[in-house]
Amino acid sequence: MxxxxxxxxxxxxxxxxxxxxxxxxxxxxxxxxxxxxxxxxxxxxxxxxxxxTTWGQDARLRQDVLLVQHLVNRFNNYRAANMAPVG
Incomplete structure (x- = not known):
């Protein structure tokens, strides 16, 4: 990595x-x-x-982006821990 x-x-x-x-x-x-x-x-x-840009004034947008990133990280961690290699 x-x-x-x-x-x-x-x-x-x-x-x-x-x-x-x-x-x-x-x-x-x-x-x-x-x-x-x-x-x-x-x-x-x-x-x-x-x-x-609106980034500085739009707290909801920043919250949504951080939440999505958090969920993607959790999914990737789950997948790495629970999915058997295929092949």
């Missing part, structure tokens, strides 16, 4: 830093190690969306 940064509607950064399972020391994957540039770009993108 590799992870990048999602900034202003685009994936950025090359996964290069190891993510290790602390329980057994196995490699889980790699992630993009962000720095100042990525932090500033993410802040600018968030500020742009918050100030120039």
């Amino acid at each position: 590799n992870a990048q940064h999602w900034i202003a509607g685009a994936w950025t950064g090359e996964p290069s830093a190891d993510s290790v399972n602390p329980a057994d020391g196995t490699l889980i994957g790699q992630f993009a190690d962000g720095g100042t540039w990525q932090a500033e770009a993410a802040i600018a993108a968030a500020r742009h969306v918050f100030e120039r």
Whole structure:
């Protein structure tokens, strides 16, 4: 599993830093190690969306998006734990 940064509607950064399972020391994957540039770009993108779209004023929209994301995560976790591999 590799992870990048999602900034202003685009994936950025090359996964290069190891993510290790602390329980057994196995490699889980790699992630993009962000720095100042990525932090500033993410802040600018968030500020742009918050100030120039309805996102900043529409609490219900933000609630709905977070709820859907939560449900998708729960489904994916359930599926990973309960579905036998096919093949």
